[in-house]
Amino acid sequence: MLKLTKKADYGLMALKYLAEHPEATALSAKDVADAYGIPAQLLAKILQQLTKSGLLRSHAGMNGGYALARDARSISAYEVILSIDGPFFITSCTKGKTGCELEPSCTIKEPLARVNETIAGVLKSISIQDLAEHEQPAARAQEAGGLVALTR
Amino acid sequence: MLKLTKKADYGLMALKYLAEHPEATALSAKDVADAYGIPAQLLAKILQQLTKSGLLRSHAGMNGGYALARDARSISAYEVILSIDGPFFITSCTKGKTGCELEPSCTIKEPLARVNETIAGVLKSISIQDLAEHEQPAARAQEAGGLVALTR
DNA sequence: GTAATTCCGACAGAAATGGTCGTATACTAA
DNA sequence: TTAGTATACGACCATTTCTGTCGGAATTAC
Secondary structure, three states, X not given: OOOOOHHHHHHHHHHHHHXXXXXXXXXXXXXXXXXXXXXXXXXXXHHHHHHHOOOEEEEOOOOOEEEEOOOHHHOEHHHHHHHHHOOOOOOOOOOHHHOXXXXXXXXXXXXXXXXXXXXXXXXXXXXXXXXXOOOOOOHHHHHHHHHHHHOO | OOOOOHHHHHHHHHHHHHHHOOOOOOEOHHHHHHHHOOOHHHHHHHHXXXXXXXXXXXXXXXXXXXXXXXXXXXXXXXXXXXXXXXXXXXXXXXXXXXXXXXXXXHHHHHHHXXXXXXXXXXXXXXXXXXXXXXXXXXXXXXXHHHHXXXXX
């Protein structure tokens, strides 16, 4: 419940790894997969998706691979998760423009929308760089969470 | 992704409904299910679970049903979700005391654990009473609908 | 006793998730 | 030019999780 998928985890791990190796012009999917012991082909697809979303740039052929498309500081965990798992909403009744089919259920959806925003805000406040320097990365996240939590 | 299950949604809706009808000593699972158009038997099981967790008190037999075990103000959305969906962790690699099997992945788990705490905190700050009190302005509902339309 | 209702386990269909395979394409270097 | 490395992409399958149903038992009011 409220879990990231493994794919999203893998994606975050991979970006973190790339951020930790700025000297390499490109790292192959296999390099990263081996480093973490995750399935290479699966990671490849994830990296392809991240490339399509513009978070990575890719290069085929020998000595090819992937590299961050932007500075690690400017890539948020939110973007990564969004790219891999698609847009998310905490409430499950999200049937498009008509809203809930079950009329009254919408009354619970609205308050939870704030929770959703809070979560998104926290994830947006965490950058790949934060993950790469795993000292005390999330002091910022705590702030953000606290602030948003009080806004209601 | 990062979605509540329908069960959790249903549970929240049901508690909200009970909070809105304090005059009734007990409402049956069918009453609530009919009010929202959700499967009665499924809701019954959810309410049973919430009863086991101590959030509801139940009464079998004719004119039986469920009622809030505590004041709506003292029941948080967190408790409801926890009861129905079990404990959640935002990271998928949570294999108990040994931590991740994949050594380096733990470095990403740590920052995300903060996110997890933040989310839990927000959910704890929302009570059933908050859900019940909420009046639904049509305009805001539309806004929300527009945002939600982006979900897959 | 009968009807309403909670309680509980088993189970089945549907959907999401995690992972694999095969193949085509792009690039590099010898 | 050719071989090797790597991305790109679609199809597919296995497993799990989620959602919902069924059937029966126990409980209580009338």
